[in-house]
Amino acid sequence: MTYSYVSHLNCPKCNKTYNVDEKHQLCECGSPLLVSYKMGELKEIFRPDDLIQRKPNLWRYHELLPVKNEENVITLGEGMTPILSLKRAGAYMNIPNLYMKDEGLTPSGSFKSRGAAVGVSKAKELGVTELAMPTNGNAGAAWSLYCARAGIKSTIVMPIDAPEITRKECQAAGSDLLLVNGLIGDAGKIVAQAVKDYDLYDASTLKEPYRIEGKKTMGLEIAEQFDWKVPDVILYPTGGGVGLIGIYKALCELQQLGWIDEEKMPRLVAVQAEGCAPIVKAWKEGKDHAEPWENASTVAFGINVAKALGDFLILDAIKQTDGCAVSVSDETLLEELKFIASTEGVYVSPEGAAAFAAARELRENGWIKEDDQVLVLNTGAGIKYPDTIDVEVPMLQKEDKIIR
């Protein structure tokens, strides 16, 4: 049995193709590379029912993933995260069909583990023994841990303001961790230099083509979990944007397989923070690339990305699906975080909270209709961001009573 139907790498800008059995980073033209599959062949033999008896992790879609030999799969059990119906929160927001996919239930507590699982597995298949990457925290934590399991050495550079818990994860995993007194772009420059100086595999966002394939599985799962009838709107907190690009890629591939309706694509919404909203600005101005955002800053640190390498892919996905881009303030998203936790019992990440706040706003201005089926991606567990909640709590002595 063929484990993967991967075919080759292709450049979405200049259409040059590359061999998938060799290490490649960016295209010669500077664009990220995308992975292509033998879709014609796959359409003949692959059916939704083939999935039924498979384990509930992202490797259930191995035909549509780039790892050719199952022995190279490095897994921590990632994927098939739950989709919850949020009836009470939906009633408040006047979105009766509100759903959330909870990526907090993932190894290391964020959706970044999907990209790491597939990225590290393919790196292992390609013979990589050492890699480096910049990160806003969660991706570095995830890649460190998967690298540990794969026996690959990793060098991680993160901004000093990245969530502190992610340092601990990198350290526990035994990676070479460095902090930089700056933003992820500064970390990226340091990594780029080290990649050159020491001939390392560059695992920066979209500089290797496989992370996106891992993120893609969110889209595959959404389709399967909605019984191959996709929702009307998907809201995604957008920094580097790989999740959104991946979901769009997944849905396109499922249309090619004929597993979902060719006529219906969910409207994809890129959600950003007001303190760092380059995609929103570009979308509003009708541009197909985004300008770097000056003085980027938000509590939703995972989406604090001033310049995304895949900006043109994000903007294209929004455009192709009649989607949009929205930004919300830190104050608004922190309020939303408390609202979701106290009405639905999910302590979401600040990035996830931003997406809920955007859903609320888009419903208020009528862009989301009352009967739309709306899916919000919570990209990580709130427990990774303790600073989002202030605690004021009474202290009792042993002999005290609770008085009301």
Next chain:
Amino acid sequence: MTYSYVSHLNCPKCNKTYNVDEKHQLCECGSPLLVSYKMGELKEIFRPDDLIQRKPNLWRYHELLPVKNEENVITLGEGMTPILSLKRAGAYMNIPNLYMKDEGLTPSGSFKSRGAAVGVSKAKELGVTELAMPTNGNAGAAWSLYCARAGIKSTIVMPIDAPEITRKECQAAGSDLLLVNGLIGDAGKIVAQAVKDYDLYDASTLKEPYRIEGKKTMGLEIAEQFDWKVPDVILYPTGGGVGLIGIYKALCELQQLGWIDEEKMPRLVAVQAEGCAPIVKAWKEGKDHAEPWENASTVAFGINVAKALGDFLILDAIKQTDGCAVSVSDETLLEELKFIASTEGVYVSPEGAAAFAAARELRENGWIKEDDQVLVLNTGAGIKYPDTIDVEVPMLQKEDKIIR
């Protein structure tokens, strides 16, 4: 279709029975109550194949759970956590068939969500509108969140030394949180008084009969994930011990259904910390109850329980399965935590780390044989315990390079 085959409550000490449609706490005799099912009826109609198309959460076993009406199910997608093969760590420990079930991939990041999901759902079914409980942190966080989703008011009392993140979870969920300058036993006394004073539902460990049914699903999943052939040894970090009691109950029920071999029960190992090891002491002395542990203290805070109400059930489960009880030092378990993270890429909880350390010790002294299939329960995500890892990390300026 009958959703639940629950029959009644029974007392394992005095055999008195109680109606499952009424609120009950402890038996008149002071013992915890256990839930009984119509096993004869269920054996006729329930088959492992019935599970295949069900969602990968713990409600797939609804026939063996106490909630009668599916509408009362309060779920955050808990259950069917992955079981990973740990080949590299196993090779170091000379346990080639070493596995881990990772309960970190659970809402709120610990196995406590299983008990909360079933406990809160049944409380809702029974008409409970307000409950109270003491906690070492994680259970309180989980119950707060599920109560929020159920619309049930909750009062949570936790020791001041409980993991700080769990305070944030309770606060985010909108529960009434109180700290006590003492241990969980002190919190328990304060809750008991409040239960009396304000006529609250007491959700303390084993004082309501349904939490254990949620924990039981770990045992059901283990059997299903090992394809109804159970492992030889299961190691479980033991504080209140409900997880271990639940796993044992699950396996007994599966034997009654004929789904697993009647002749083979995994040897159950209760793992404690040297600073709080009442079960280990009682087991070594051949007693069937444990004495309260004086000055209990360990970094593995979840198992810092000086006196477990279900001590006799834990000791019985160990005895019936030819298991044992082992304690490890804080120093040893913290070393083990780093070892597992750096060799296998899983940042386990200190409680989980204790169970790995116990496996290592039991292999060294020959109690675990080389060809035993050994399963360690990691009861929570390491990210809830940032203090278990020290970080020393170089800081770069934007213009710096990585020098080797």
